[in-house]
Amino acid sequence: MLMVASGCSSSSPPPAKGPEPAAAHLVLWTGGTHAFTASVEDDNIIGSRISLHRASIASPASMEFSEGPGFQGSAYDIPVNVSFDGASARGIFGGGPLNLDVIEGPAGVMRIQGIVGNAQTSFEVGANHLSGYVGRCTYDLKRTTAPFRYEGIRSCGRGSHRARVEITKPIVEWTPIETATLLSLALAR
Template identity: 85%
Template sequence: MLMAASGCASSSPAPSKGPEPAAANLVLWTGGTHAFTASVEDDNIIGSRISLHRASAASPDSTEFSEGPGFQGSAYDVPVNVSFSGASARGIFGSGPLNLDVIENPHGVMRIQGIVGTAQTSFEVGANHLSGYVGRCTYDMKRSTAPFRYEGLRSCGYGSARTRIEITNPILQWTPIETATLLSLALAH
């Protein structure tokens, strides 16, 4: 779980300013104008730019990428079909691969590495920071006063923008690879 990886207990973050729905379990704000929200309802992840089903087993119409637990649906209007095995995710995002691995260290830092579509990915999530890159965008963020709320800068080659990421339950209770995959999809655009 991300809670164990980042070494702090989870509680609901303080209400945030902006138009995101109160029930959002993942919020990404960039520059005050770009919002990515995701709310978890049963086995569905629905939001401003995402519509995924969180499968716990293969469905009868599964493809070669969905032979076990995984996500199927779309993010940023492109198809997502990914399976989880241990600390790895393998599948597709759009017309490219989605291959991620999570490495947890004993100090509570989770490193996510791989590729999301065409975006090389390497970032860390710890108790006090979220930093690294997804594709052409780099993130340098620190944890704010609320648990699992990170604030800082996102730079995508055309300047930097203030960015905020908030993560709440039930996402914090998922396996590290599930949480990392959803976070990587959010950061990939």
């Protein structure tokens, strides 16, 4: 179950406007330059830049985990094959590894650390904010009045944009590593 935290700025930017998705979903919107939407139907995660199946799959031979729950498909047209074992995810994202670990902290904070397709990843999700970095992008988002909806700034390279991340059921009810892996894939581009 997702519990969320971390933060930097004391002032909140104006609400970011962007696509309004259907019921069960994950949305990442950044200043009109990028929109990622995903809906969950049974064990399929389908959206604007994602097509994953959530099920029991065999890990690639080079990974340490055997058959188990995981994601298989693509995100941003990049192949994904990931297995979960407790609080860890191991697999591939394109030509690079996807190795993530979730550390659950006090007050429901979830810290995600590892590598997503050769990009270092370290971010926290808590009740009041989502912050940290995935690859070349950093996030400093604060929770709005809606549960699991965060708005703020996304900085990638030289540019910064307003951003919004919104997560609903059933995604917030998955295991922390499943939720963290899906978030990492969405935030990776």
